[in-house]
Amino acid sequence: MSSETRVAEFAKIVGAQNVLTAEDDRRRYAHDKLPYANFRARAGALVGTLPGVVVRPGTAAEVQQVVQLAAEAGLPVIPYGSGSGVLGGTIPLGEEVLIDMQRMDRILSVDPENALVTVEAGMNGELFEEALNKQGYTAGHLPQSLTISTVGGWAACRGGGQESSRYGKIEDIVVGLKAVLPDGRILEVRPLPKRATGPSIRDLIVGNEGTLAIITELTLRLWKLPEAEEVLAFALPDRPAALGLARRIMQAGLHPRIVRLYDEKETASRTEGIDAYRERPVMANIVLCGEPGLVAAEAALVRSFAGEAGAVETETRPFDEWRAHRYKSISQQWQEKGFYNDTIEVTVNWSRAAALYDAIRAAVPAIHPDAHFSAHWSHVYPEGVCQYMTIRLPQMPQDEALPLHARLWELLEGETLAHGGSIAHHHGTGLFRGPWMDGELGVGMDVLRAVKDALDPQNIFNPGKLGLPPRAGAIDPYRDRMDHA
Ligand SMILES: Cc1cc2nc3c(=O)[nH]c(=O)nc-3n(C[C@H](O)[C@H](O)[C@H](O)COP(=O)(O)OP(=O)(O)OC[C@H]3O[C@@H](n4cnc5c(N)ncnc54)[C@H](O)[C@@H]3O)c2cc1C
Structure with a gap:
């Protein structure tokens, strides 16, 4: 043709x-x-x-x-x-x-009885959430990119929002979906509570990044906007104490709306003028919400756990400032100024979290003495945590910067795998993370390749992404980066 x-x-x-x-x-x-x-x-x-x-x-x-x-x-x-x-x-x-x-941007139904909302995949995240809020609900998925992303993109990338510790990541929020397969058939996963009918087809589609199916419609969980909220801010003596506090909160079965722990560098950049952080340089912000009685009970428990971790409670101004700008990108601001700024979010079990941070922090200066490395932890679960890391190289010629940038990625993803972690918590894999997918999934990658071959024998759905092969004649997806490594 x-x-x-x-x-x-x-x-x-x-x-x-x-x-x-x-x-x-x-x-x-x-x-x-x-x-x-x-x-x-x-x-x-x-x-x-x-x-x-x-x-x-x-x-x-x-x-x-x-x-x-x-x-x-x-x-x-x-x-x-x-x-x-x-x-x-x-x-x-x-x-x-x-x-x-x-153009597929409509909410198709709001179903309070079953606490479900059905939406077309192309709807903008902010418009979607605003429309639900007007009716007294939330879908609970609030990525920093809320204003610039679509609901279908959230599900396709297996994304995570800022309130994931309470509402879960998108894979916990998607209940049903419709999607078009590479042969043109429409797949439907009906929005039912649970099933025991073999492996989850829903989970094959959520996170597929357009390589197996095009999601056209999603049915998500719907929650009433919380009646009450309490914001708590603590200064902690060190990172292990802060991580231990978050672990205790999640393993006690509490449901905080937001948990944000910052390392010393990120704490310092947000807490100027607050004395509590001079002796205790690590900040934890914890937000409880829901029925007023539960919020009061959870807040009392968190205060007692924090006291036992050596924390002092302090003012919430840094949190309020973060919240006021929660959908703005600091990373892009650095990029626009000519710095080589990037962010990498990985997951690790609690038992390895402190060691992972220490190993990376110790190794970064050998790549470049002025390279910035910092981290925060804002998605926490009973079994572990997402470590969200910022790396930044100073302004310099690209020929010098790109090999260093490649080495920083190798370090962060490599140490994560060496510490038993996962190379990605919520940004997905796309093009850039492909080289680590075999290390991430092992034999699972053969399973993914077999599924891809079966569903898309012509390799026409987003070829070359998710660590899967590109089409013959396509640009080598990694050539550009490897030229500079
Ligand atoms: C400043 C900034 C902050 C961010 N913060 C977060 C955050 O807090 N949490 C988070 O999870 N992510 C975050 N991201 C990453 C990004 O916003 C998310 O991955 C988002 O889910 C992508 O949505 P999108 O609609 O823009 O998808 P796109 O970028 O258009 O597409 C992403 C991938 O999904 C596929 N895709 C898109 N739509 C469909 C569909 N309907 N069916 C099948 N495949 C599809 C595409 O082919 C592509 O592979 C951030 C990004 C930026 C720039």
Whole structure:
């Protein structure tokens, strides 16, 4: 099929105004928020290719027809939420067809009796949450990128919100879904409480990053907005004490809305002028919410656990300031100033958490004496914690910075695996994390490859992502990075 015929065929499905072929339009869709690609863009370089064409379906039936047409022509496609991903998941490697989901932006039903909400996958996160809040509800998924991401993107990347310690990550929030498979069939997972019918098909689709299915609709858990809330702030003597406090809270079965622990560097940057942190340099912010009686009881318990951990309670101003700007990106501000700033979020069991932090912190200066390393812990679970790390290299020529950036990634992901952790908590894998997927999943990666081969024998759904093979002739997804390593 010639490219003109192809464009005409897509236009028949979605309308000519929803097929974008102009170079400027295709360039807008050629990147997401992958920091490495942002660095390369400063030097005028593109990681990957432009998309061949951008198609904007308005219904699930249109997504299905677009996929059927692509499958018949053997054309690769990439579903696009709103390009807020930070691992290059939507970056084309061979002029793929980009399927922009953002016209599918409606809440289809709110079902208070079963505490469920059904929404189209392309709806913007902030608009979705605001619409629920107006009716007295929340879906409980509040990523820092709320304003710039879609509900479908959350599920596709297996994301985590700032209140995950209470509401769970998106995989705990998704109850049902509809998705289009590479052969054009529609898969439905009905929104039922639990099942014992073999492995979870839902969990195969959540986190698939567009490699196995295009999610068109999601049914999520719905919660009443909490009636009461109490914000607590503590200064702790050291990191192990803070981690121990969070572990105790989660293992006691409490349900804090927010838990945020900061290392000494991040504490210092947020607590200027507060004396409590001079002797106790580690900050913990803990927010309880829900029925007033439960909040009072949980707050009393947290205060007593904190006292036993050597904490003093102090003012909540740093937390209030964080909350006021909770959807703004500090990382991007550094990037815009010409620094090589990146963030890497991993998970580790409690028993290895302190050692993982110490190992990385000790090794960073050998890569560059002025490299910044800091961390906080804001997703906590009974079995362990997400360590959210910031790395930053000073302004310097790209030829010098990119190999150092690559070595920092190797260090952080490598030490995580060496400490038995997972290379990713909520940003997903995309393009950039592919090289670590075999180390992460082991034999599980063979299982993933077999599932991919079975569902997508032509390799047309987001090829080359999630550590899966690219198509023949595509740009080598890692060439650019490896050139600089
Ligand atoms: C400043 C900033 C802060 C962030 N904070 C968080 C955070 O707190 N928590 C968090 O989890 N993430 C965070 N992220 C990462 C990112 O916002 C999330 O991964 C988000 O879920 C991506 O949504 P999106 O709609 O923009 O998806 P995109 O970036 O468009 O796509 C991401 C991946 O999902 C696939 N995809 C998108 N839609 C679909 C669909 N309907 N069906 C199948 N596959 C699909 C794409 O092909 C791609 O592989 C942050 C990013 C930035 C820039």
